[in-house]
Amino acid sequence: MRRFVYAILLLLTALSAAGLALSYLSVYVSPERVWFLSFFGLLFAPLLLLNLAFLLLWVVLRKWPLLLPLAAVLLNLGFARTLAHLPLGKKSAPTEANLKLLSYNVNLFGLKRTYRDSSTYAQIADFINHEKFDVTCMQEFYVHAKVQSEQQFARKVPGLPYRSVYYSRTRSNSRLGLATFSKFPIVNQGSIAFSSTTNAAIFTDIALNATDTVRIYNVHLQSVRFGDKERDLLQSESFWHDSRNEHSRVLRSASGKLRSAFRIRAQQVDTISKHIRRSPYRVVVCGDFNDTPVSYSYHTMRGNLCDGFMEAGRGLMSTFVSIVPSLRIDYILYSDHFRSNICYCPNLSFSDHYPLVCRLAVREP
Numbered sequence: 001m002r003r004f005v006y007a008i009l010l011l012l013t014a015l016s017a018a019g020l021a022l023s024y025l026s027v028y029v030s031p032e033r034v035w036f037l038s039f040f041g042l043l044f045a046p047l048l049l050l051n052l053a054f055l056l057l058w059v060v061l062r063k064w065p066l067l068l069p070l071a072a073v074l075l076n077l078g079f080a081r082t083l084a085h086l087p088l089g090k091k092s093a094p095t096e097a098n099l100k101l102l103s104y105n106v107n108l109f110g111l112k113r114t115y116r117d118s119s120t121y122a123q124i125a126d127f128i129n130h131e132k133f134d135v136t137c138m139q140e141f142y143v144h145a146k147v148q149s150e151q152q153f154a155r156k157v158p159g160l161p162y163r164s165v166y167y168s169r170t171r172s173n174s175r176l177g178l179a180t181f182s183k184f185p186i187v188n189q190g191s192i193a194f195s196s197t198t199n200a201a202i203f204t205d206i207a208l209n210a211t212d213t214v215r216i217y218n219v220h221l222q223s224v225r226f227g228d229k230e231r232d233l234l235q236s237e238s239f240w241h242d243s244r245n246e247h248s249r250v251l252r253s254a255s256g257k258l259r260s261a262f263r264i265r266a267q268q269v270d271t272i273s274k275h276i277r278r279s280p281y282r283v284v285v286c287g288d289f290n291d292t293p294v295s296y297s298y299h300t301m302r303g304n305l306c307d308g309f310m311e312a313g314r315g316l317m318s319t320f321v322s323i324v325p326s327l328r329i330d331y332i333l334y335s336d337h338f339r340s341n342i343c344y345c346p347n348l349s350f351s352d353h354y355p356l357v358c359r360l361a362v363r364e365p
Contacts (some may be wrong), residue, residue, distance in 0.1 A: 011163045013054045013065050020047045020072040024079070027299035030270075038262040039255075044294035045083060047197040048076060071199035082293030083328070085313040098208065099360040102133045103286035103332050104132065105220070107351035108142035120350040121148050125156035130356070134183045135206065136160060137218040137286035141179035150179075157181060162217075164189040168197075178310065180218045187213060192275055194268050197222060201272050205281060215279045219272060219287030220295060222264040224257050263298045265290065273300050282335040284360070289354065290329055298331070305333040308358035312340035319345055321352050332358040339363040 026041030039049070051069040058066035097359055111121040128136055136157070143150050150165060160181035166178035171279055178200060180189075188205040199218040206213060269289075285305065291297040309317055309328065319330035328355055332343065338360040347353040 007055070009054075010065050013058070013068050016047060016050045016054055017068040017072040017116055018230070018300065020042070020051050020069075020076055021045055024075050026296060027079070027204050030271045030296055031259075031266045033261050034335065035262055037293065039258070041294045041296070042292060043142070044079060044292070045078070048080060054057035064244065079294045081310060083297075084316050085310055088142070099214070099284070099338070100134045101286060101332055101360065102128065102131070102136040102355055103139075103218075103288075103330055103358075104316075104355040105139040105288040105351060105353040106141060108140050108149070110350070111142055111144060111147060119147055119217065121153060121156065123348075123350050127346075127350070128157050128181075129159060132159060133357075135215065135216055135284075137179045138179045138181075138220070138347055139220040139288045140176065141165065142176050143174065145173040150175075155180070159183060160205070162186045164202060166191040166200060166202045167243070168193065168200040169209065177224070178202050178218045178220060180216055182206050182216075192272060194222075194264075194271070197264065198286065199223075201268075201275075201287070203275070203279075213281050215281040215283045217272070217276065217283060217285040217287070219285060219289065219301075221268050221287070221289045221291065222261050223290045224254075224261045234284040240364065248334055260288070262296075266300075269297045269300045273303060276301075276305075277304070282337045284335070285331070285333040286356075288330050293328055301331075302333055304336070306336055306338070306340070306357075308334065308340040308360075312343040312358070313329075314344070317345055319354050319356055321349075330354075330356045332356055334360060336365060 004326070005217075022040040023036055023044040028039040029037050031038045036131050044306075051072050053074060055066055055069040058069070104124070106124055109124065110118055119145045142154070150163075154163060162182040162185055163179060164175065164182075164186055167175040167248055169176040176198060179276075180202060182204065184206040186204055187207050190203050192201040192203070193202060199220050201217060204216045204218070205213055206216060276285065285301065285303070289295075289297050289301065309331070318327050320327045332340075334340075339362075341359045341361055343358045345356055350357060
């Protein structure tokens with residue numbers, strides 16, 4: 001009996017270590033080539049915890065299988081830092097910021113299903129004015145003839161007189177897209193459209209002063225597009241105890257949508273990252289990547305850029321309103337010309353995303 005239990009524990013340990021190793025590979029291999037690896041990246045956090053539990057078990061038992069989870073955990077230590085930042089040592093004093101940035105998926109200003117006076121235009125504008133941002137990047141920026149025009153919203157944020165707006169979906173009385181509002185003059189702008197989707201990216205060149213221009217990318221990558229029923233069922237505790245046929249049907253549908261989204265995001269991020277590498281200026285990338293830090297999308301987009309959360313965040317950060325306690329899918333990345341003083345998410349309920357705030361200063365030589 002003891003040999004049987006030992007064999008089962010060894011098998012489970014090996015499987016969990018292999019799963020964590022596949023999580024590591026998922027950031028380097030495009031989902032267009034091997035799509036199933038992305039699922040292991042999505043499961044990185046529970047796989048990491050499982051390996052830590054097995055590591056502790058085998059340490060207590062003083063058995064050689066501890067080497068399996070130990071190797072898997074050590075391999076992924078760098079990725080663990082993208083989920084939780086635990087700063088050690090003396091905290092550096094904040095310096096004067098050159099750029100105070102906001103990246104915010106505003107979720108159509110609350111007008112996804114209704115055009116009543118329940119929009120969040122006023123609340124979000126008040127938040128922007130109160131925080132005095134230098135640059136604000138909004139995804140799912142939405143205007144509707146019956147409620148609010150682009151010009152009307154611009155008048156609500158007078159501290160950001162310059163704007164670059166790109167609409168990826170235009171209808172007779174409404175428009176949806178990306179918007180970048182700036183305190184500084186805009187000297188150039190453009191868009192990166194994707195085929196067969198309303199997702200897109202825009203770039204905006206802003207002149208901080210007479211000699212320093214920065215290119216701001218505002219990015220919205222492909223979402224999974226779960227339907228309301230799928231989302232409600234997957235978040236329902238009773239669903240996971242249900243043995244009816246609906247259980248397998250919903251899981252098949254959800255996995256198919258995830259697979260499709262992984263592949264589409266890979267194409268989108270490859271296109272944007274190539275554009276970033278050709279930038280004549282230092283860059284800042286703000287946006288909703290719809291993917292976790294342990295993913296091909298994040299790893300490719302980040303490239304040689306710095307991550308505001310990893311440099312100046314504290315503890316765990318969740319940018320998406322979800323049952324998952326720490327789900328970071330919104331990011332602010334930047335050239336190493338800058339350093340981040342502060343990076344945080346205010347706990348506001350105006351959207352299904354939390355606003356992501358980052359203060360950047362020019363890095364001292």
